[in-house]
Amino acid sequence: MALPSFDSGWKDSGRTKPRIYVLEIRDCEKLGSELVAWLLIERQENYRRDAYDDSICEASIRLSYQRVLPKYSRHADSKGYFSGGYSRGFGDGSVISLTSESTAKGAVFLDLPGLKGHRIGTYLMNEIVTWAKQWADARVLSVELLAGQADEENKSRRNRFYEQFGLVFDYRDPDRREGLSKPMLAAELIKVDTWKQNICERDVREYLGEVLYERERDGFELLQRGRANKDLLDEIKRAEARPMRWALRRLLWRFIPSFGQVAILLGLVAVVWLGLKSR
Known part of the structure; x- marks a missing residue:
């Protein structure tokens, strides 16, 4: 484990993801399309245990993301995070937040201009939901939808985004601009894997190795093209220096194969003729 941030581990007989890894994003509307973006992901999980029985009394998760861009790219530097929290609580029982590392109100924002609709938000929220479901009996804190969070164009997309994870909302208006999710347990949350259609998790070392390989390959091809151009x-x-000599030489090289074939044919004819004559 020379680089623990890039290595996966084990927890409760299950394999955990590395702390840092890369997401490769393809166009979700074109299966098998070229890659459109790369995201660097850092996963931070914190646990506070009870000194008496070593049980987990508080926990949090944060998935920070940052778009990987070429130097001098025209795209703006885009980064942000999704987070979740757990508290064992006291008299009211344990609670889960899908939008905050604490049990206070939080919010979800995806700041990736030009990448809307590529299921990146679905991937990040699914990681939070998967993490939260380890406390099946915990009560999920309500998620509040506000009118200012969405316009007519993306309102339906926003609502479907939460509803696909099992959240059911009591909407305050007929147009479903505002609402509050109904009470539910973490066990009722739904994992979503549609992101697998166009998003791939990659080991950082493998990703960098492929980048270096492509750079070497491109360098070799550039060298070969340079030699060909020279x-x-x-x-x-x-x-240009001797056009007549150059043209005659080109004609000669063009007809050499034909001359060679004629010579071979004449040689064979001569061998046959001499054989017949010797009889």
Whole structure:
């Protein structure tokens, strides 16, 4: 475990994801399309245990993301995070937040211009939901939807985003601009895997290795093209310096294969003729 931030681990007989990894994003509307974006993900989980029985009394998760961009890219630097929290509580029982590392109110924002609709938010929230379901009996704190969070264009998308995870809302208006999710347990949350259709989790080391390989390959191809261009320029200079000699030489090289074939054919005819004559 030389680089623990990039290595997966084990927890409760299950494999855990690395602390830092890469997401490769493809166009969700074009299966098998070229990659459109890369995100660097950092996963932070914190647990506070009871000194008496070593049980978990508080926990939190934060998935920070940042878009990987070429130097001098025209795209703006985009980054943010999704988070969740757990508290064992006291008289009211344990609670889960899907939007905050504490049990206070939180919010979900995805700041990735140009990447709307590529299921990145679904991926991040699914990680929070999957983490939260380890406390099946915990009560999920209500998620509040506000009118200012969405316009007519993306309101339905916002509502479907939460509803796909099992949240059911009491909407305050007929147009479903505002609402509060109904009480539910973490066990009732639904994991979503539609993101797998266009998002791939990658080991950072493998990702960097492929980048270096492509760089070396491109460098080799560039070198070969450079040599080919140099040979072509040299040939052009020879043609310009002695055009008649260059043209005659090209004609000669073009007909050499034909001359060779004729010579072989004549040789075979001569062998046959000499054989017949010797009889």
